[in-house]
Amino acid sequence: MATDRTDGRLVILVVDDSPEEASFLVATLEASGMSVLVATDGARAIAIAERTTPDLILMDAVMPGVDGFAATLGMKANDRIADIPVIFMTGLSETEHIVRAFAVGGVDYVTKPIKPEELVARIGVHSQNAKVSRSTRMALDTTGRHLFATNGTGEILWATLQARELLAKDGTAHERALAISRDRLRVGATFTLSDELSAAVIGRLGQKEFLLRIAREGAKEEVETLQAQLGVSAREAEVLLWLARGKANRDIADILKLSPRTVNKHLEVVFRKLGVENRAAATAIAVRHLSG
Structure with missing residues (x-):
């Protein structure tokens, strides 16, 4: 009691x-x-x-x-x-x-x-x-966000209830989350945790605490979120999603079964619609909307 x-x-x-x-x-x-x-x-x-x-x-x-x-x-x-x-x-x-x-x-x-x-x-x-x-973590739990924080030295500092459940069910994802090294933790960086899960760095909470959001690979709801909030087409949203996950243009082309030239054309349109000039700026916008 x-x-x-x-x-x-x-x-x-x-x-x-x-x-x-x-x-x-x-x-x-x-x-x-x-x-x-x-x-x-x-x-x-x-x-x-x-x-x-x-x-x-x-x-x-x-x-x-x-x-x-x-x-x-x-x-x-x-x-x-x-x-x-x-x-x-x-x-x-x-x-x-x-x-x-x-x-x-x-x-x-x-x-x-x-x-x-x-x-x-x-x-x-x-x-x-x-x-x-405690208040912050309780608020994050109630929003249903799949968030966790790591110090990049083999330790998960805390996780929302939803993130804990995902990592508990997927041993490979949990092991890879622990193995993320600090020198790779940059806002916008993404990591493949398993065949079904990836994680993106969405913020830094101090010198030794980094906030990551877990996503399901190829998540339909994330594409729909980008499409609705940023005014891009479904295909442009897919390209932007994989860009936010740290994939190179050639990798995006392979994943979406497109030519690298087509991916470049989609990104040119995305940059124009978002009012940005480069991949880093577009990635930052995408990550912000996906974690909002």
């Missing part, structure tokens, strides 16, 4: 095996208007997080049994609680703990002895960022 948030207070889960440290944190956070839950080890932290879905977790790095690193890894593997931001607490001299904290999915760290004003400020920033991120 989720914690009641009708009063608008942030719910913070403090994970610390030291009663003195836990008491200090509870007093500090409650004085700042937050509701506080306490777990004394990593296993209890996971159980409490699953039941209550706190807004943020303060995690002690070193504890007996399931430590903070193992607990965070467990949470990040659980879709229900993976989005909860985790701030690690560690000693001033424990540099290796700081590096490991980020490696397992922590968003930040504070060093002991903890400064109350700094802690409260960091909690405010990360909880607000998480709230915005």
Whole structure:
């Protein structure tokens, strides 16, 4: 059961095996208007997080049994609680703990002895960022978009429900999505995920997060979308669709059973209708309309 948030207070889960440290944190956070839950080890932290879905977790790095690193890894593997931001607490001299904290999915760290004003400020920033991120992803889920984000280093950062279902059903597509390298991630670039699915880069969400849209190869609805929204013919829409998927003119000719000269003629008309002069500009317009 989720914690009641009708009063608008942030719910913070403090994970610390030291009663003195836990008491200090509870007093500090409650004085700042937050509701506080306490777990004394990593296993209890996971159980409490699953039941209550706190807004943020303060995690002690070193504890007996399931430590903070193992607990965070467990949470990040659980879709229900993976989005909860985790701030690690560690000693001033424990540099290796700081590096490991980020490696397992922590968003930040504070060093002991903890400064109350700094802690409260960091909690405010990360909880607000998480709230915005959750709201955005919920909105994307409800629109039915097949979107996912990758960092280009073998990790899918998040995906809408519809994209997760497609990738779960197609093992080849999932493997190829993971294999997309960062040096190939450019807005407008396309990737073949399987015989049935492709993905196009439609935006960048930061230095290490790229947004991609999954499409079915030869999708009729995409051709119809381009035709209706851009005022092009059905054949021109087909050519433009494959252009947006990163195909060269000769490849488009082979796919559509046309001559390369005919493809060039279609593109000349498309460029004129769109008011652009080159492939890159036409691709950007097509991708924007397909992802809208």
